[in-house]
Amino acid sequence: MTRDAFLGGRLTLSQPRNGFRAGLDSVLLGAAVPAGTGRLLDMGAGVGTAGLVALALERATGADLAERDAATLDLAARNIAENGFAGRAVALAADVEAKAVQRRAAGLADNTYDVVIANPPFFGSGQGTPAPEASRAAARHMGPEALDLWVRCAAACARAGGMAIFIYPAQGLAALLARFEPRFGAMVVLPLSPRPGEPASRILLRGTKGSRAPLTLLASRAMHGPTGNDFAPEFDAVFRGAAALDW
Template sequence: MEQPTVTHDDFLGGQLRLTQPRHGFRAGIDAVLLAAACPAKAGESVLELGCGVGTALLCVGRRVEGLDLTGIEVQADYAALARANAATNGIDATIVTADLTALPADLRQRQFHHVIMNPPYYERASSTPAQDSGRDRALAGAQMSDWIGMGARRLRPKGSLTLIQRITRLPEVLAAATGQIGSISVLPLAARAGRAPDLFLMRGIKGGRAAFRLLAPRVLHHGDRHQQTADYAPEIEMVLRHGGALHWDSIPADM
């Protein structure tokens, strides 16, 4: 019997059920962590560049009610899944099929309170076939400066830009952000205590003037080695299983 081309996966402990391709680019905890780091409040607007099947955008929408949600996705099949996922989960979101370097005129005139993004992790020149999924190929024409530049232009004054990326691309991200956003803070993400971070979250403010901040690494898992499937640190467990927000500056004492 031929396998279905899509899977139906639970996120946020079952608060979201998302359809995504069985093969190629598939959303994981990165998108959930990105959503948890977005400081959106009820009544505000959120734009996701490269929204895929809508995972991060819909996670934000599930955590915070009353948001104006918009996602941009270049691949029509992913955009269609994002629309279907929004409808299935009862979340009002506008999904636009467009290249982030050539947005429709109406979107180019809008400004948002928050922009979130998860650019392809691998540079086109250094990608291997296993890393370079169909979606990465579709997005690979845009440089990091395109992603951050477009995000900054779509922000209203004092709006926030939040992204997740591999730690090896931190210099490139900071260079692209120079002159575009300010008050930049970087939160490294380490799999376990004592290990070098593999990923980082970055948040910046349009027009912000605060000094750059490098925060202490956030540890995702308990212990120095894998023990069981759900060995996440308490805060990360709250984010992944219960849809909680990621505390940006420090972990509360009761976690």
């Protein structure tokens, strides 16, 4: 295990040294939760990074962290307790790809959450090189129908008028939009590029359950300046725990 600081030390999380490790995407996802969110669901939460970031930044009142891997779930529960969120967060042993009856039995109720967030596995079957460590491989690879199951679960769990927010590689935007479109409206896409003028490498997608409003494509935002490794001021503030992501 390692103990790693996030948000400028506002969070300290235990995570496996050699398994799937939370990074910038998890922080950005948690920071993208709208202010005033009541009940939050973090699907495939891992050690709880995104959900706990949202709580630490006071974007949500409470959070359920759903994770199917038992060892990773234990770390999420530990991180909840050690960061003082025992009264506001719960770690749930739940598989978001399971059948609805199993999902409900695990505690993921329908029409419940104000916001559902996810950083789903991003390689389709047969793409990329599977990681040697099992939890990391499961977090990076999924079968061809799994993305639809993740979006279907988000739509089922969100309340009417609730939101789903996914972070995903930019090359997967078309596939993600195709699965959001039958279930969410008022979709907003925020492309994120490494540097000004470069193609987006990842996107944030937000949709509202039951809305019929059209899609909005925001201007791309660069994570870094033209040179060097320093983050742009907007993102530096997020990673230091001084601000949430305004979009």
